[in-house]
Structure formats: C-alpha cells, structure tokens
Amino acid sequence: MATGKYEHLFKPLKIAEMPGIAQVFKNTGNADDNRWLNGRDHLEGVEVNFSWGFYTGLGDWHPGMDPHVHPYPECLVFVGLDSDRPEYLGAKIQYCLGNELEIHTFDKPSVVIAPAGFLHCPSVTLDVTSPIGYSFFIISLGADPTTRWLGDGISEEQIERMQPEPGSGIKPPMNSSFGKKRIHISEETVTHGHVNDHYIKPLVPNTIAARRLRKQEKAQYGEMVQKGRKPGPGMTENAVWMFGKDLEGINLNFCWGIHKRPGLWMRGPGGGAHIHPHDEVLVFAGTDPSDIDYLGAEIQMDMGREHERHIINKPTAVVCPAGLPHNPIVTRWVDKPFGVLMISLGANHETTYVD
Amino acid sequence: MEGRKYERFVKPLSIGETERRSTRKGRKMRGTLPGGPGEAIRKIRMNGRDHLEGLNLNFSWGIHGGLGEWHAGFDPHAHPYPSCLMFVGLDTANVNYLGAAINLCLGSEQETYSFNEPTAIALPSGLAHGPVVTERIYSPKGFGVLTIELNSVSEIAWFGESAAGFPSESRKSVPEGVSFASAEEILKNKPVPPTGKYAHLMKSLKEGLLIERGGFVSDLAARADEHSLKGGGKLGPGSPDHLIWIKGKELGGMDANILWGFCSRPGIWRRGAESQTRLFDEVLVYIGTDPNHMDSLGAEIEIDMGIEHERYLINKPSAVVCPAGTPHPTQVTRWVDKPFAFLAVGLSGEYKPESFD
Numbered sequence: 001m002a003t004g005k006y007e008h009l010f011k012p013l014k015i016a017e018m019p020g021i022a023q024v025f026k027n028t029g030n031a032d033d034n035r036w037l038n039g040r041d042h043l044e045g046v047e048v049n050f051s052w053g054f055y056t057g058l059g060d061w062h063p064g065m066d067p068h069v070h071p072y073p074e075c076l077v078f079v080g081l082d083s084d085r086p087e088y089l090g091a092k093i094q095y096c097l098g099n100e101l102e103i104h105t106f107d108k109p110s111v112v113i114a115p116a117g118f119l120h121c122p123s124v125t126l127d128v129t130s131p132i133g134y135s136f137f138i139i140s141l142g143a144d145p146t147t148r149w150l151g152d153g154i155s156e157e158q159i160e161r162m163q164p165e166p167g168s169g170i171k172p173p174m175n176s177s178f179g180k181k182r183i184h185i186s187e188e189t190v191t192h193g194h195v196n197d198h199y200i201k202p203l204v205p206n207t208i209a210a211r212r213l214r215k216q217e218k219a220q221y222g223e224m225v226q227k228g229r230k231p232g233p234g235m236t237e238n239a240v241w242m243f244g245k246d247l248e249g250i251n252l253n254f255c256w257g258i259h260k261r262p263g264l265w266m267r268g269p270g271g272g273a274h275i276h277p278h279d280e281v282l283v284f285a286g287t288d289p290s291d292i293d294y295l296g297a298e299i300q301m302d303m304g305r306e307h308e309r310h311i312i313n314k315p316t317a318v319v320c321p322a323g324l325p326h327n328p329i330v331t332r333w334v335d336k337p338f339g340v341l342m343i344s345l346g347a348n349h350e351t352t353y354v355d
Numbered sequence: 356m357e358g359r360k361y362e363r364f365v366k367p368l369s370i371g372e373t374e375r376r377s378t379r380k381g382r383k384m385r386g387t388l389p390g391g392p393g394e395a396i397r398k399i400r401m402n403g404r405d406h407l408e409g410l411n412l413n414f415s416w417g418i419h420g421g422l423g424e425w426h427a428g429f430d431p432h433a434h435p436y437p438s439c440l441m442f443v444g445l446d447t448a449n450v451n452y453l454g455a456a457i458n459l460c461l462g463s464e465q466e467t468y469s470f471n472e473p474t475a476i477a478l479p480s481g482l483a484h485g486p487v488v489t490e491r492i493y494s495p496k497g498f499g500v501l502t503i504e505l506n507s508v509s510e511i512a513w514f515g516e517s518a519a520g521f522p523s524e525s526r527k528s529v530p531e532g533v534s535f536a537s538a539e540e541i542l543k544n545k546p547v548p549p550t551g552k553y554a555h556l557m558k559s560l561k562e563g564l565l566i567e568r569g570g571f572v573s574d575l576a577a578r579a580d581e582h583s584l585k586g587g588g589k590l591g592p593g594s595p596d597h598l599i600w601i602k603g604k605e606l607g608g609m610d611a612n613i614l615w616g617f618c619s620r621p622g623i624w625r626r627g628a629e630s631q632t633r634l635f636d637e638v639l640v641y642i643g644t645d646p647n648h649m650d651s652l653g654a655e656i657e658i659d660m661g662i663e664h665e666r667y668l669i670n671k672p673s674a675v676v677c678p679a680g681t682p683h684p685t686q687v688t689r690w691v692d693k694p695f696a697f698l699a700v701g702l703s704g705e706y707k708p709e710s711f712d
Contacts, residue, residue, distance in 0.1 A: 232690045233621040262592040263621025264655070264689035298623070300687070307666070330657070330689055332623035333591045 006303035006310065006324075011042055013052065013285065013315040014293050018173060029125030030061040031136070033292045036173060037317055039143025044319045046279045047072075048343055049138070049145045052315075054081075054289035055091070056133035058125050064153020066121035067096060067183055072142035073250040075242075076112040076123075079135050079203065081287050083258040083337035086205050086238035090130020096122050097196040101189055104196070109203040109240070113248045118199075119150070122185055132289050139254055139343050146175040152182035201246060207255065209237040220253070222351030223274065224266065229353075233263030234331040236340075244347025251278075253349050255342040258287060259297070265329040271355035272328035273302060278346035280320040284312050285339040296336030301329045305354065325354045361660035361667070361681075364408060368416070368642070368672040369650060371401040392423035393489040395500065397649050401674055403507030408676045410636050412611075412702060413509045418445070418646045419455070420497035422489050428517030430485030431460060431542055435512075437609045438504040440476040440484075443560070445496040445644050447617040447694035450597035451561045454494020459487050460546050461553040467546040468553065473560035473599075477607035482556075483514060483542060496646050503700055505610060508532055514542045558605050566590070566598035566616065592622030593656075593688035595697055603704020612701045617644070618654070619694035623687045630659060630682040635703035639675040639683075642696040653693030658686045 013035040021034070034053025039046040062068075076095075080088045092107040097120050105126065114120040128134065162176040183189070208221070209231040218225045220243050231237075239257025244250060266272065286295045298313040305325050311332075312318070320326045395417025402413035419425075426432070440459075444452040456471040463483045469490075478484055492498070510532040513521075518535040526535060536542075564572050569590075598616035603609045625631075643652045655670040662682055668689075669675070677683040 261621070262623070262688075263691075267655075267690055298626070309664070309666070328689075330687055331621075332593075332687055333626055334622075 005306070006308050009044065009303060009319040010310055010312070011037065011317045011319065013037065013317060015042055028061055028063055029055070029057050029059040029123065032056055032133070032289065035292060035315070036145070038145050038173070040171070043143070043281060043317065044321065045143060046281060046319055046321070047141055047143045047345065048279070048281060049140045049142060050281065050283065050341070050343060051138040052283065052285045052341070053136055054133055054292060055125065055136055056128055056289070058128065061123045061125070062121065062151070064155065065149045065151040065158065066123070066185065067101070067119045067151065068121055068147050068149045069117050069119055070114070070140060070142065071116055071146055072140055073113070073115045073252070074138055074140035075247060075252065075254065076114065077137050077139065077203070077256065079109045079137070079256060080130065081132050081135055081289070082130070083238065083260050083287070086240070086258070088130070089134050090128065090132075091125060091134045092127040092129070094124040094126050095200065096120065096185065096190060097199055100191045100193060100195055101183070101185065102193055102196045103190045104200055106200060106202070111201050111203060111242060111247070113199045113201070113250065115248060115250065135339070137341060139252065141250065141252060141345070144175060145173060148177045148179055150179040150183045152184045154178060199248065201242070203240040203242070203256070205238050205240055207237070207239040207241045207257070209235045209239060220348045222349060223353050224349065224351045227269060229266055229268030232265055232267040233261055234259065234265045234329070236260065243349070249347070251345060251347050253344045253347060256339070258337045258339050259331060260334060260337045262331045262333055265331070266327070270353060271307060272353070273305065273307065273325040273355050274327055274351050274353045275323050275325050276320070276344060276346070277322055277350050278344055279322050280345070281343045282318040282320065283341040283343070284316050284318070285341065286315050287337055287339055295338055297334040297338045298332040299329060300332060302327055359665070360663065361665050364660060364676040365667050365669070366401065366406055366674045366676065368399045368401065368640070368674060371399045371406055373398045373400050391425050391427035392421045393419060393425040393487070394421070395419050396497070396646065400509060402509060407638060407674065408678065409507060410638065410676060410702065411505055411507050412638060412700060413504050413506060414638070414640070414700065415502045416499065416640075416642055418497050418499050418649065419489060420492065420646060422492060425487045425489070426485060426515070429513040429515040430487065431463070431465065431483040431515060432485050432511050432513045433481050433483045434478065434504060434506070435510055436480050436504060436506040437607070438478045438502060439606055439609060439611070439613070440478065441501040441503065441560070441613070441615065442470070442474050443499045443501065443615060444473055445494060445499055445646065447596070447619060447644055447696075450564070450567070450599060450617060452494070453498055454492065454496070455489055455498045456491040457487065458490055460485055461556065463542055464552070465542070465544055465546045466549045466553055468549050468557060470557065475558045475560055475601055475606065475613070477556045477558070477609055479607055486515070486546070499696070501698065503611060503613060505702070512536060514540060516541055516543065556607055558601060560599045560601070560615070563599045563601045563605065565600045566595055569594070569596050589626050591624050591626045592620050593618065593624045593686065596620065596694070602706065608704065610702060610704045612704060612706055614697070614699040616697050617694050618688060618697055619691055621688045621690055623685060625685040630664070631685065632680060632682045633677065633701060634679055635701050636679050637677040637699060637701040639677060640698040640700070641669050641673050642698060643672050644694060644696050651693070652695050654691040654695045655689040656686050657689055658683065
C-alpha cells in the first residue's frame with residue numbers, strides 16, 4: 001500500500017480532542033462535541049484553523065464573553081445534517097454583528113463572514129427543530145487561534161480557565177485576551193438594522209454537480225471544469241461552493257457537502273492529480289452526532305506525483321500544501337452519509353492538472 | 356501511476372478480435388469457426404499462448420443476434436481437451452434471463468437438447484457437439500456465449516458434411532488448430548431427441564446463483580462464499596449485482612471454476628480485504644454489454660496487482676491474468692455509465708484457500 005511519504009499530511013480529527021470541553025459549554029448553545037484543529041499544532045503550519053462540531057443546545061454560546069474579534073478573517077458556517085435536504089438547517093440562530101451590535105436571525109444553512117477585527121457575536125441558538133440538531137464549522141485564516149473577548153460579563157473563573165497553565169509550556173487551544181473596554185449586550189444596546197446584512201450569506205447548492213456553470217463561474221474552478229472533466233458518482237450534488245467574491249473578498253474559497261454515494265469524485269482524462277497555488281485542507285467528517293469520531297465511509301485519496309494512495313475511514317483532515325499534486329479521490333463504500341469540507345486559501349479555486 | 360511490472364497481465368480484449376475470412380460459397384470463416392446465420396456478430400478469442408501469459412486456457416466471447424445454425428453444416432465438432440459453453444443473457448437486471456431458445460446436439464448420436472435460460476454445458480475432451488441452432492431470440496439485445504477451453508490454444512476438428520467438401524486448397528488458409536474430418540470420419544447421422552445420456556453435462560446457471568440484486572440469495576450461498584469474506588470482510592457497494600458461481604464438480608469434473616455476473620454500481624467490491632491471493636491461476640474479464648458497442652466497457656475499474664499494489668485502470672473490455680500466488684484486487688469500480696459483465700475463470704475445480712493482506 002502507501003509508502004507513507006505523505007502520511008504526515010493525514011490528520012485524524014481526534015488529535016484535537018479536548019477532554020472535558022463539553023462540560024465547559026454545558027447548558028449553553030455551544031457544541032455538544034467538537035474538534036478544533038489549527039495550523040500551529042495540527043495542520044503543518046497552514047494559515048488556517050477550523051472546527052467541526054455537533055449542536056443541539058439552546059442559548060448563548062459564550063455567555064457574558066461576547067462580542068469578540070480576531071486578528072484574521074473567518075467564516076462561521078451553519079449547516080444541517082439531513083443529507084437529502086441541503087437547505088434545511090434544523091435550527092434558528094441569532095447573530096450579532098459589527099460595531100452597531102446589529103442583530104440578525106436565520107434558520108437556513110448560512111455562512112457568517114467576519115473580516116479581521118470585525119466585532120461579532122453573541123451567537124445564540126434560539127431554537128433547534130431537527131431531532132439530531134445541526135452542525136457548525138469555523139474557518140479562520142490564521143494558524144494560531146487568537147481571540148480578544150470584549151463582553152462585560154466575563155467572570156474571573158472564565159478568564160482563568162482560558163489562560164495557559166503556568167510553566168507547562170503548552171499553548172492553549174485559543175490565545176485569549178480581554179479588552180479593557182467591555183461591551184454590554186442587551187436589548188437596549190443592540191440594533192436591528194441592515195447595515196451588516198451582507199456578512200450573512202445563505203448556502204444554496206451551486207456546484208458543478210448540481211447545475212451547468214456560466215462561463216464566468218467556470219473561471220473560478222480552473223481546469224477542474226475543462227477538458228471533459230465532470231463529476232463522478234462519488235460527488236455530491238448537494239454541495240455549496242463559496243468563493244472569495246461571495247465571502248466579502250477574503251482569500252478563501254470553501255466547499256461543503258454531504259456525500260452519500262461510492263465512486264470516483266471527478267471523472268476526466270489522465271491520472272486525475274492536480275495542484276493549486278494555495279494551501280488546501282480537505283476535511284472528512286462524520287454526520288452521526290452521537291459519535292464525532294465515526295466517519296461511516298471509506299475513501300481513498302492519492303497524494304503526490306507517485307499517486308501514493310491513502311485510505312480514510314475515520315474523520316480526518318488532509319493537508320494539501322500549495323503545489324503538491326493530489327487526487328483522484330474515490331469513495332469506496334458508505335454506511336452513513338459523511339460531510340466534506342474543502343478549505344482552499346485563495347479567492348478562486350485555481351486548479352492545474354499534472355497528469 | 357509509475358512502475359509497470361504487471362502491465363503484461365492486463366490485456367484489452369481487442370487483441371483477441373477474430374477476423375472474418377472468406378471461404379468457399381461466400382461463407383465467412385471467423386477465427387476457428389465457419390460462420391452460419393446464427394453465429395456471433397463479433398467474437399473475441401483470447402488464448403493462453405498469445406494473450407494470457409501461457410495459461411492453460413483459451414476463451415471466447417461473442418454476442419449472437421441471428422437465427423439459425425451457427426456453423427453452416429460444419430458441425431458437429433470436438434476439442435481435444437475439456438471445455439465449457441456458457442449461454443448467458445444480456446439483461447443486466449436479470450441474470451436468469453437468456454432471451455433466446457437454443458438447440459444443441461451432444462455426442463456422436465447428436466442427441467438434441469433444448470433450453471431457453473442461461474446454461475453452462477460441460478464438454479469432456481473429444482465429445483462431439485453441435486450443430487448449435489438459435490431457434491428464437493426474444494431479447495432485443497441478443498445473447499452472449501462464452502467458451503472456456505482448458506488448453507493454451509484453440510483446437511477444433513469439424514465432423515459435419517460441409518467439412519468433407521471443404522476444398523483442400525482452402526484448408527491451407529484456415530486458422531491454426533482447425534482440422535477437418537476425412538470423408539470416412541464424417542458424422543452423417545441426423546439429430547435425434549434426447550435420451551438423457553448427456554443431460555448431466557447441462558447446468559442451469561441459476562443453480563449457481565450466489566448474489567442477486569446485491570445480496571446473497573441464501574445463507575447457503577453466503578457460507579459458500581465465506582472463504583473469500585473472512586477477516587471481517589463483506590460485500591462492498593461495487594460488488595456484482597448478480598453473480599453466478601459454477602465449480603468444476605458441476606461441470607463434469609472440469610478443472611475450473613467460473614464466476615459470471617453483472618455490475619452496475621461504483622465502489623469497492625469487497626470490504627475489509629485489501630488484496631487476495633489465489634493458489635490457482637485465474638483470469639478476470641471485464642466485458643461490455645452493449646451489442647452495438649462491444650469495444651466499450653461503460654465503466655472504470657481500479658485493480659491492484661502484486662504486493663506492490665501496482666494499480667491499473669480498466670476502462671475498456673479487458674482480461675487480467677492473475678497467476679497463482681500473485682496478490683490481486685480487491686477491485687474498486689470508479690464509475691459506471693452502463694452495467695458491465697464480469698467473468699472470472701479460475702483454473703481449479705475447487706476454490707482453494709486464499710490469503711489477504
């Protein structure tokens with residue numbers, strides 16, 4: 001099988017397990033369980049950190065701590081878990097955005113875009129209508145997770161909990177700092193305008209597997225949609241692909257979809273390996289909220305010009321550094337639909353096939 | 356995709372395309388067979404010596420769409436080695452459907468047996484058989500015929516009346532392995548009703564049904580296949596939708612076992628086993644089922660060869676030779692535009708144990 005030359009690029013999501021994290025957020029709208037990987041500790045230095053988690057709880061995600069800011073842009077993505085209903089979230093979310101503390105609500109799969117330094121949150125789960133809850137992932141364009149908390153309700157206990165253990169030398173999963181000037185969130189301080197509407201975008205299936213692309217849209221995919229290449233049976237038609245122009249111009253394009261069927265993902269001539277000029281992380285995640293470490297499928301993915309084949313059968317992030325040939329991808333079997341998140345650190349998905 | 360150590364084991368069926376040859380009276384000679392109206396539209400013949408890395412096997416595949424006698428008065432004929440004729444349908448949703456009615460004579464008595472469902476006929480070495488006559492065709496796609504012969508090249512002796520009259524000059528240009536009986540050797544008796552003497556040589560393929568519509572047809576079938584699913588393995592989504600397994604004891608003791616089936620779904624064929632090693636030579640054959648496009652497979656299958664897991668892609672009708680002891684797939688079907696047929700011929704009457712990695 002594989003020689004293992006590229007084995008280090010395959011990262012089980014479990015490596016980011018933080019025992020006890022569920023207790024930290026207990027009785028809030030935050031995750032029942034999640035995995036949060038970052039470029040610094042887990043992803044070969046790639047300038048990204050991302051999370052994946054399952055959510056069923058109601059309420060504020062970080063009581064008293066918000067709003068907050070990051071030194072990098074990020075996308076906060078709310079998605080449903082029904083593989084047959086890609087436009088069903090199964091929850092109602094309230095989100096606060098900008099210096100205006102503008103309140104927004106949505107109940108469809110959506111992405112919230114937060115440019116670097118942009119004030120955002122609280123995030124409040126108002127309702128959960130799906131019996132299995134929903135999922136959420138963060139895509140943050142920084143290798144070292146960093147947050148400045150500005151809420152005026154942060155307790156000393158919360159602050160202490162987020163500090164690195166003195167003398168341990170271990171960096172905390174999130175570098176937290178706390179603003180000198182705190183912000184109070186209440187019905188008296190928030191607004192209900194539309195200044196920041198454009199930072200929330202609905203996620204509607206739109207990829208090459210779902211429809212014919214217009215000429216200008218094709219340009220965003222590079223050679224992926226040229227020379228007879230087309231989706232294979234392993235591709236999902238429920239995927240949503242958001243490019244930099246959809247994401248307020250940040251250097252990111254991402255694709256999210258739930259896959260249900262075996263087979264090759266992209267058909268076309270040649271060996272099917274391609275490169276990008278940007279780093280990319282592919283995340284394979286299960287959709288069973290009762291077990292975040294269960295994928296429910298087996299996928300093979302080639303890495304390098306050697307087409308070193310790797311087998312993925314548990315939730316895994318695959319790091320594809322810029323210029324490293326990767327693919328094709330073939331789903332071998334599926335017991336339970338699984339999610340795939342492609343994070344590509346460029347505004348467009350510039351793709352060049354190498355064989 | 357570098358490294359082609361096992362490339363010689365992967366053979367496109369196009370290299371075995373038989374050519375039509377003109378014979379007297381405007382008849383056509385195809386490979387080793389003089390053609391009649393019931394003969395195959397096109398025929399592939401792969402032999403061990405030239406195409407299959409020296410295996411003691413040759414096989415042919417043809418799709419038949421015409422009514423009438425196949426060999427235009429040259430039958431009966433015989434081969435100096437054991438062989439098997441398999442009549443199979445092209446309805447990939449129903450492996451038990453032949454779509455034709457066939458009459459076949461067996462023995463020098465020319466006992467005539469009739470059948471209209473997929474059937475295997477075991478032919479001991481030297482047993483005269485034929486004429487073969489397609490009486491009816493019900494399927495708009497016609498039907499397929501496989502010949503599986505335990506010899507590295509095809510050899511055939513014709514005993515029909517047309518053989519006696521075949522000009523000596525023309526005999527010089529017939530394909531290798533073809534011979535014609537002398538006038539004294541011609542079998543002149545006419546077809547007669549069956550007495551049952553040769554009935555044991557005929558095997559309805561549905562008796563060997565192992566998988567139907569993606570699942571084992573019975574616990575017995577599952578147990579029969581247990582040997583190849585050990586180690587926690589189980590059928591994958593790319594596994595054949597329908598699969599028939601005929602062993603040597605069901606073919607008059609022929610030293611071969613045969614799998615035949617249809618595949619329509621992508622995915623891995625067997626879960627839980629990355630590779631298999633048989634203790635006998637085997638040929639895996641991937642066949643398109645469109646009678647109008649026999650050169651098209653309509654699917655792409657990935658297989659590994661050797662301990663190196665050297666990968667090959669099959670996207671046209673092909674045979675893969677797997678010598679005894681050579682680790683070979685599990686296969687992964689990447690995509691399917693049109694269901695395809697799968698044939699595996701193992702050169703052992705019994706299915707001997709295999710190993711996995």
